[in-house]
Amino acid sequence: MTTTQASAGDLPANRDSTPDTIGEDALHHGKDGLAKLALGAIGIVFGDIGTSPIYAFRETFAGHHKLALDPVHIMGVVSLMFWSMMIVVSLKYVTIIMRADNKGEGGSLALLALVNGRTKNKRWSRGIILLGVFATALFYGDSMITPAVSVLSAVEGLAVVSPGLGNLVMPIAMTIIIALFWIQRSGTARVGLFFGPIMLVYFAVIATLGVLSIVKTPDILWAFSPHYAVEFFALDPLRAFLALGSVVLAVTGAEALYADMGHFGRNPIRVSWLFVVLPALMMNYMGQGALLSRMGQPALESPFYMLASDSLQLPLVILATMAAVIASQAVISGAFSVTQQAIQLGFMPRLRIEHTSAATVGQIYIPLVNWLLLTMVLLLVIFFRTSSNLTSAYGIAVTGAMFIDTCLLSVVLFRLWNWPVYYALPLLAVFFLVDGAYFSANLTKVPAGGWFPLLVGLIIFTILTTWSKGRQLMIDRMREGAMPIKIFIQSAATSATRVPGTAVFMTSSPEGVPHALLHNLKHNKVLHERIILLTIKIADVPYVSEGHRCMIEDLGAGFHRMVLRYGFIEEPDVPVALANVHRCGADFRMIDTSFFLSRQTLLPSSRPGMMLWREKLFSWMLRNAESAMEFFRLPTNRVVELGSQLEI
Numbered sequence: 001m002t003t004t005q006a007s008a009g010d011l012p013a014n015r016d017s018t019p020d021t022i023g024e025d026a027l028h029h030g031k032d033g034l035a036k037l038a039l040g041a042i043g044i045v046f047g048d049i050g051t052s053p054i055y056a057f058r059e060t061f062a063g064h065h066k067l068a069l070d071p072v073h074i075m076g077v078v079s080l081m082f083w084s085m086m087i088v089v090s091l092k093y094v095t096i097i098m099r100a101d102n103k104g105e106g107g108s109l110a111l112l113a114l115v116n117g118r119t120k121n122k123r124w125s126r127g128i129i130l131l132g133v134f135a136t137a138l139f140y141g142d143s144m145i146t147p148a149v150s151v152l153s154a155v156e157g158l159a160v161v162s163p164g165l166g167n168l169v170m171p172i173a174m175t176i177i178i179a180l181f182w183i184q185r186s187g188t189a190r191v192g193l194f195f196g197p198i199m200l201v202y203f204a205v206i207a208t209l210g211v212l213s214i215v216k217t218p219d220i221l222w223a224f225s226p227h228y229a230v231e232f233f234a235l236d237p238l239r240a241f242l243a244l245g246s247v248v249l250a251v252t253g254a255e256a257l258y259a260d261m262g263h264f265g266r267n268p269i270r271v272s273w274l275f276v277v278l279p280a281l282m283m284n285y286m287g288q289g290a291l292l293s294r295m296g297q298p299a300l301e302s303p304f305y306m307l308a309s310d311s312l313q314l315p316l317v318i319l320a321t322m323a324a325v326i327a328s329q330a331v332i333s334g335a336f337s338v339t340q341q342a343i344q345l346g347f348m349p350r351l352r353i354e355h356t357s358a359a360t361v362g363q364i365y366i367p368l369v370n371w372l373l374l375t376m377v378l379l380l381v382i383f384f385r386t387s388s389n390l391t392s393a394y395g396i397a398v399t400g401a402m403f404i405d406t407c408l409l410s411v412v413l414f415r416l417w418n419w420p421v422y423y424a425l426p427l428l429a430v431f432f433l434v435d436g437a438y439f440s441a442n443l444t445k446v447p448a449g450g451w452f453p454l455l456v457g458l459i460i461f462t463i464l465t466t467w468s469k470g471r472q473l474m475i476d477r478m479r480e481g482a483m484p485i486k487i488f489i490q491s492a493a494t495s496a497t498r499v500p501g502t503a504v505f506m507t508s509s510p511e512g513v514p515h516a517l518l519h520n521l522k523h524n525k526v527l528h529e530r531i532i533l534l535t536i537k538i539a540d541v542p543y544v545s546e547g548h549r550c551m552i553e554d555l556g557a558g559f560h561r562m563v564l565r566y567g568f569i570e571e572p573d574v575p576v577a578l579a580n581v582h583r584c585g586a587d588f589r590m591i592d593t594s595f596f597l598s599r600q601t602l603l604p605s606s607r608p609g610m611m612l613w614r615e616k617l618f619s620w621m622l623r624n625a626e627s628a629m630e631f632f633r634l635p636t637n638r639v640v641e642l643g644s645q646l647e648i
Contacts, residue, residue, distance in 0.1 A: 038276075088254055133468075216294065217290035220287075255405065340353060466617050502532065516596040
């Protein structure tokens with residue numbers, strides 16, 4: 001992966017892919033029982049895919065490419081949904097991709113870091129990085145659409161209960177969304193305790209409603225056979241292909257199984273999916289298919305809610321709305337986690353990150369991301385107005401990310417696991433065929449709203465790549481005029497006045513003399529008795545053990561080179577790390593320690609590197625990044641910042 005640097009003023013972290021310096025994974029799930037973790041996974045991981053029955057089946061028949069309500073189409077759609085969940089979710093994600101964990105962590109960035117650390121070919125490496133970054137960019141588009149479509153589709157059930165309540169759908173949905181984002185600042189740890197039981201009740205209810213409908217029309221069970229999916233394509237190939245754009249809504253959220261693996265572990269997610277979520281979803285989809293077979297067009301208004309009797313529809317609306325809020329919460333939390341990983345891996349400028357739980361590391365809140373998401377979600381609700389219109393924008397981001405995951409999986413199978421070609425190729429062919437078909441079908445929805453996640457993805461992709469490239473150029477320019485440290489020590493150590501105490505100069509490179517050290521000597525004419533040249537590196541793994549945290553090199557004359565290593569989901573805490581160092585002379589005391597940072601002012605130029613507008617964008621992001629002092633948790637009264645100008 002492109003090297004990203006740490007700490008010289010505005011530079012977050014140096015990337016480290018050295019596998020032999022990394023300790024064992026610090027994240028363990030053994031303390032909690034399988035049943036407890038599985039319940040937690042039901043509440044957090046499966047909210048998105050769990051709320052898909054509210055709108056997925058309806059949109060397949062009543063969306064932009066309507067289907068006839070006859071046995072061929074109904075059985076074909078149910079069969080497509082079942083086999084999509086078996087191939088995409090059960091086989092691809094649950095069985096195979098979840099084995100490709102990065103020290104227990106999952107998700108596009110974790111998979112990217114894992115693959116990149118094992119890929120030596122630079123040409124391949126660059127392409128893999130761009131794919132992984134684009135998958136991350138698409139995730140943000142998905143994280144904007146999911147709360148909007150989930151909450152809106154759930155609240156629309158009020159119009160099914162009573163048509164007179166239709167005018168309240170928009171105000172109620174927007175109120176729920178605003179409240180959901182508002183509570184993020186106070187944390188969701190306590191609310192999260194209820195997520196599992198609520199979602200368990202939700203899955204039990206939708207399964208029961210589905211079974212009651214199946215009992216009335218048991219022939220729908222024949223849809224388990226792939227014959228009906230094949231027959232659908234044989235008799236009506238164009239409409240079957242277009243229907244894939246809506247059928248894929250049944251598997252939206254599949255990538256969350258992999259992304260949230262680090263929170264619950266592989267086995268609890270597998271158990272929850274195979275024994276609770278998958279059966280409940282299929283019973284409900286089959287129940288909706290049976291209902292359409294019996295009632296026809298009248299049931300198409302909302303086959304999900306019409307599975308319940310009139311007296312139970314309002315409680316079902318309330319339960320579905322709670323499930324939609326939980327699904328949205330999971331996506332918002334996911335956006336926070338992905339942003340933190342992107343910052344640590346050097347694809348985003350530092351942002352203010354707040355911890356909302358003293359006990360749970362993953363409970364974080366990023367104000368800028370929260371309010372930007374809220375603004376975009378409200379704009380989506382106002383602009384598209386109905387969940388049916390929103391589903392036109394839904395799917396492209398998900399299918400794009402799934403296709404990219406398959407591309408990364410192909411590297412995993414051949415480069416990491418060394419699978420024989422005769423095993424890997426047929427499997428990958430199936431995945432590429434399925435993912436390619438879904439993505440192609442969703443491209444037909446671009447004019448009707450699918451342009452939105454693509455536009456969001458393109459903007460975020462530009463931001464991520466601009467920041468990564470700009471930082472690399474900035475580091476290269478700083479290295480050009482760097483003085484070798486040995487020459488500096490020989491010339492300055494004996495001639496400069498030494499003063500008591502420790503000076504920590506944070507530097508982006510473990511080579512050369514930090515700019516802050518040169519400026520300090522130039523202006524103050526003194527050197528401290530002990531000088532630490534500190535570089536922070538971010539590894540390709542989520543956690544680094546304390547035993548492998550620190551590396552120290554004695555340079556002589558009171559100079560020491562120190563490297564601190566952190567995983568890509570850990571937060572650097574320099575004072576805590578220094579307090580644990582006992583092999584660099586006397587112990588570190590913050591009252592005797594000063595931290596020197598270098599803050600660069602960029603001057604966009606015509607030098608080769610980036611286009612001028614990207615240089616200006618990078619310069620703007622650099623100016624607005626979170627302070628290095630706060631990011632590295634340095635004591636506010638012990639920091640000195642020295643500025644300099646730099647052309648990129």
